[in-house]
Amino acid sequence: MTMSGIAFPSLHHRKRKRSGWRGLLYIAPAMALVTVFFVLPVLFTVWMSLHKWPLLGKPAWIGFGNYVRMVSDARFMAALGFTAHYTIIVTIAIFALAFPLAMFVEKPRPLVSAYRTIIFLPVVVGLASASLLWVWLANVDSGLFAPLMQRLGLTNGRINLLADFDTAFLTIIVMVVWKIAGFTMIILLTGLQAIPAELTEAARIDGARRWQRFRYLTLPLMRRTMALALILSVTGSILAFDQFYIMTSGGPQNRMISVVYYIFNQSFVSFNLGYGAALSIALLAILVTISIFQLWLLNVGDERP
Amino acid sequence: MLKRLLATTLAYGLGLSVASAETISMWVRTGIGDSFKEVVKAYNAAGEDKVELTEVPFSELVQKYATAIAGGQAPDALSLDLIYTPAFAAAGQLEDLSEWAKSLPYFSSLSPSHVKLGTYEDKIYGLPLSVETSIFAWNKELYRKAGLDPEKAPKTWGEITANAEKIRALGGDTYGFYFSGGGCGGCMIFTFTPLVWGAGADILSPDSKKATLDTPEMRKAVDIYRNLVAKDTVPAGSASDNGVNFLTFTNGKIGQQSIGAFAIGTLVTQHPEIDFGVTLIPGVDGKPSSFAGGDNFVVTKGTPKLEAVKKFLEFTYSMEGQKIMAKYGSLPTRGDIAGEVLEGLDPRLKVGIEAIAVAKTPYTLQFNDLINSSNGPWATFINAAIYGDDVDGAFSNAQSEMQSIIDAGQ
Structure with missing residues (x-):
């Protein structure tokens, strides 16, 4: 007691200094995790991308050779094009379904938690398992869709859904929407529930119609939530791999090679780890750019609600 | 008691020998x-x-x-x-x-x-x-049902096609022919290239430095398979089979298929109910060949x-x-x-x-890239040429992509 009494005058200063260190100490585990599992691997990937790095044998320094090759690589460009095509379509499809669903399950109505659960269920299935399940569903002989459509007289004979680009692409889009929409719905639901009921009520009293309330009240207040859902969906779609690998092995005549699939092929089929690393860095740059652009577009971070 | 003692000693002894x-x-x-x-x-x-x-x-x-x-x-x-x-x-x-x-x-x-x-x-x-080695197998039971001579091995692709049509005419999910046509490069180099090898052509030059895919013999072979597909003698699943169902012949509903000698063992030991015959795979002009x-x-x-x-x-x-x-x-x-x-x-x-x-047997250091990879030029070619609408395009694309992979590897 007496000791602390004596030390009192300098305690305030010491406390501030100590709390700085203490703060560092608190975030140290997180920092260590990020450093070991993100920063170091990325740096190593950059290092690899500057080499001709075969899976077997000795790496050789080639500077920016891999990046130069990338620019004129028609197959990489095709993969980028396909990934963009896929991302746009699947994101629109997910939102087109998830938004109405979120509004549907937000209102208190009988059995609402049952609806929520049912819609959310596919989310807890792994993407690889879901893909395998749908490979079977889409199988022309032993599956569900083709024989069912034949039975119902919709098609003349059995159609092999996975053999043609358009139908295979449609099958994959439907599968992904089935699998992901529930997740997006939950995110949007939290946003909807965060809108104070008084605001909606006030708007209603002021005579705003249903569409006006949605356009001028709900949408602006949902901006942050939408940004989160959009970024998650776009990032997930750009990194798509499992469904194409499992369901179509790259699709009829290689028309479903996504960027990640191409990186996988370069790294582990052709054994060009260096080139695969360079492609990964390029993809990282693209993802960061797109995410920043989305945040800017949705004006997130400018103001605090 | 003595028994148990003995058993323990024995187990101990065994344990020792296993450890060494x-x-x-x-x-x-x-x-x-x-x-x-x-x-x-x-x-x-x-x-x-x-x-x-x-x-x-x-x-x-x-x-x-x-x-x-x-x-x-x-x-x-x-x-x-x-x-x-x-x-x-x-x-x-x-x-x-x-x-x-x-x-x-x-x-x-x-x-x-x-x-x-x-x-x-x-x-x-x-x-x-x-x-x-790759060989040609036919289902004797289905031959019999279709009114064909079950002991007579087909010698040409003309015969095989005619037989396939007759077997398909049995209806239902009985088909005359099968192959894994959905990007299984390994399956098709094994069962399909013998058609051109028998006629003296090859897909690579002898020193494997040049792609020689576009030959009259390969065009003929592709036509034969296209015709089999067009006449509905092949199950629709073939177009997207990446090799998982390579042994579809074992389901007993496929009249004819080129398979491997391993499959003889599988059929004999695991599917004794299937009565089948085997012969060499005919080339496009009738001379047989095989993949060792x-x-x-x-x-x-x-x-x-x-x-x-x-x-x-x-x-x-x-x-x-x-x-x-x-x-x-x-x-x-x-x-x-x-x-x-x-x-x-x-x-x-x-x-x-x-x-x-x-x-x-082809000898190339780039077999995976050229042939086996399900996204490689050979696997893509097979699907595009047999199931696609643009055969010429399939030939020219695959030919140039194979050459560029070979050139990049030198």
Whole structure:
């Protein structure tokens, strides 16, 4: 007691200094995790991308050779094009379904938690398992869709859904929407529930119609939530791999090679780890750019609600 | 009491001997039948050493093995598709077996194409483990039902097509022909290229530096398959089968299919209800050919269990080992005792042996990139040329992409 009494005058200063260190100490585990599992691997990937790095044998320094090759690589460009095509379509499809669903399950109505659960269920299935399940569903002989459509007289004979680009692409889009929409719905639901009921009520009293309330009240207040859902969906779609690998092995005549699939092929089929690393860095740059652009577009971070 | 004491002592003794025995880890690819698994079973039951077998999907074996080597987790030995032996030997990842191999009394009678592919710069890195050739099989039961002579092997593709149509006419889900046409490069190099090889053409030049895909013979072969598809003799699932259903013939509803000699073993041992005949695969002009494939036994460089691995391989080459292999469909790897090994076994296996005389095996360091990869030019070509609308485009795309891969690899 007496000791602390004596030390009192300098305690305030010491406390501030100590709390700085203490703060560092608190975030140290997180920092260590990020450093070991993100920063170091990325740096190593950059290092690899500057080499001709075969899976077997000795790496050789080639500077920016891999990046130069990338620019004129028609197959990489095709993969980028396909990934963009896929991302746009699947994101629109997910939102087109998830938004109405979120509004549907937000209102208190009988059995609402049952609806929520049912819609959310596919989310807890792994993407690889879901893909395998749908490979079977889409199988022309032993599956569900083709024989069912034949039975119902919709098609003349059995159609092999996975053999043609358009139908295979449609099958994959439907599968992904089935699998992901529930997740997006939950995110949007939290946003909807965060809108104070008084605001909606006030708007209603002021005579705003249903569409006006949605356009001028709900949408602006949902901006942050939408940004989160959009970024998650776009990032997930750009990194798509499992469904194409499992369901179509790259699709009829290689028309479903996504960027990640191409990186996988370069790294582990052709054994060009260096080139695969360079492609990964390029993809990282693209993802960061797109995410920043989305945040800017949705004006997130400018103001605090 | 005495009994129990005895049992404990015995168990103790056994435990000791097991502890001193080695366990070899070994990988094998899926789809090569049961012959090797059965040998391992027999070896584990009899010997002191144990072989621990891991099955790896055939389409991923190469990258998994390469990754395992890079990560220091490679198995002691591996049953490696023989066409990959040069690539791995060239990368310096395999143990040099030259001295020991040459000391084997039967070395000179080991399957020559395997030893050739297992040899790199005059050193032997791979020895034959299993030999397989591609052959043509027909379902006698369906032939009978369709009013065809079940004992008459078809000699030309004209006959095969006519038969396929008659079998398809039985209706339902009975089909006349099958192939894995959905980007399974490995399946199609095995069963489809014999059509052009028989006629003297090839998809690569002899030094494998030029792609020679676009030949009149290949055009003819593609037309034959296109025609089979157009006449609805092939199940729709074929267009997207990436090799998973390669053995569809075993379901008993396919009239004819080109399969491998391993499948004879599978059919005989696991599907005795299917009555089938086998013959050589006719070329486009009737002259037969075949793909001589199979696996080489390779040892990962620097394994501490080299002696145990050698002992196991010697068992495989023994009369007992060879007999087990043959019973499950792998043709004998030792020419000197082949006759004796096949004695009393299914006579259809002899067709597999006959095929060796007319068979080819491509030698290229880029087999994975060119042929086997499901996104490579060959696999893409097969699907585009047989199922697509633009045959000319399929030819020119594949031809130029193959050439560019070859050029990039030099």
